[in-house]
Amino acid sequence: MKRSPAGTGENFGFSDAPSATATAAGGGSEAVMTYLEAISDALRTEMRRDPDVLVMGEDIAGSFGGAFKVTKGFEEEFGARRVINTPMCEQGFVGAANGMALMGLRPVVEMQFADFISTGFDAIVQYAAPNHYRWGAPVPWVIRAPSDGGIRSGPFHSQNPEAWFVHTPGLKVVAPSTPADAKGLLISAIRDDNPVIYFEAKPLYRSIRGEVPSGEHTTPIGKASIVREGTELTVVTYGSIVHQSLAAADRLAGEVSVEIVDLRTLKPLDTGTVLASVRKTGRAVVVHAANRLAGVGAEIAALLAEEAFEYLDAPVARLGGLDTPVPFSPPLEDAYRPDQAKITEAIRRTARF
């Protein structure tokens, strides 16, 4: 997989710039795609396979195809009954997705930005999440939530609100970092009988491309992946920060042997993979773009304290966004976000402890 530094895109994928030519690779079984194209590909694959799958959201139909163009051309192929332009009323259309899912459909709702998910919060946490537990009735929807920042878009277009949903029983939460997983996790999310929040990292949309299996490629929900093997320290991360972590590890090659666990699914958490890696290396740095306090990293750190205490040679280091709203001004946002330099520093500190 080729990488360019995440989060430096001039317009973070808004532009309709030439898409990665999805040329079929060996045996027609793989194609090189951007992260964004992989999301579209997953949706298209599932909509072709299953007539119950449909997409809904603001401005997603027609030639526009959504703020980030994920569903461009979908209305043409699948028709207006399955590519539904909604008014701006998140509480209303997430609530409607609940109703549709109860009726057996599989709506995939596009939140224009993950930040606006709070406007539909009640429909998610009070209805979708506990419905199976209290009624025995599944709610098989997916909400696609374009999250993450580094793109100077200020407090309301840069958030990483995954912790709210990880904390809510009944929801599954995924956050792919590669094109292949972007496709595989979205297909798995659509097929899952539970409500799944799918966090897609805006800074990755067009900044990374990679090989993506064609057709019905799935990535199991609940399974982390080791994206870099190492022996001396484990970085546990997900989303766009996987790429910052890989870059930091590359920079430290020869100094510290770093293993990187890409969680991919935030709930249910693959505790086995995390524990096995840290028991092997004896040191851990946990890092994500979301703010640190009570974030997913806190859960990982607690897990390591409970289940890997005797293997640890250093305190678990935890990095995240600052515990502030996401500031607009470039130097403030840079201070806010964990980046390659901060990760490198945390790895060194932990390795030397």
Add this chain to the structure above:
Amino acid sequence: MLSDALLHLYRLMMRIRVFEEKVQELHKLGRLPGFVHVYLGEEAVAVGACSVLRRTDHITSTHRGHGHCIAKGADVAPMMAELFGKADGYCKGKGGSMHIIDTSLGILGANGIVGGGIPMAAGAGLADTVLGRDGVTVCFFGDGAANQGVLLEALNLSAIWKLPVVYLCESNHYMEFTPTADLTAGRIYRRAEPFGIPGVEVDGNDVLEVRRAAAEAVDRARRGEGPTLIEAVTYRFAGHSEGEEAFVSAYRTEEEVESWKARDPVTCFRERLLAELPDRASELDDIDDAEQASVEAAVRFAEAAPFPPPGQALEHVFAEAGA
């Protein structure tokens, strides 16, 4: 209306016009980070409505808020600095274009969460009521925002409690790239009727029409007779957000855009003033020059202002504990 007051309306509309054109220019040059939504074409709505407000009255604004803020008296220099992300901006660089606020001027904040300002306006009205003041709040919101359910909650609260709030919908025919008509049942101003409050439609490109409707609604609110819903029919000349040409093909016909530009609220009002106050023609030119100069000065101010130091990122999360 006194001719001085008419000229003042013109001045404010021109200030918005010049400010927004400058913002477009700077954005094209890549000098402004983030998203910017300009108010070009809708100047008469904010200026007409704010012209009947007192300094102690309030407004709530939107993601397209520069015009509202200027009309309520905001200073273009710290506004511009905020758009640049500078320390001397209205929010010290922490917010950006969609977050301008100045409570001392009664500006309760622009809002990037669309619809967010609507219930806050009800709250501002309730506060004035609870505090026994005769303030009025004007709530600006878009025709797209009108479909957030919270509008109906706010209208109901305002109706049952007879709150001094004027809900002012800027009906510019689009929610981003989708025509409002495709997304909206019935007419927005008619949503007032079931709540038993007045609902009025006005020509949002005619500053005096907006002013007249707003005056009636504000007077009614100040008398304690409750809210009004005004739908000002208008049009945005620019894209939904600056730079959209790069990623969206045309979603409005040229004829449509041109037909609205023929009813440009600023130039039409200028022509009207020239016809009605021919002896003050040169003053209009002076206003144009002065506004142009003040926006240029605002850009210089913004450019000269420092970026906030990185350590500022951690500051102001909480208000200082009360003494």
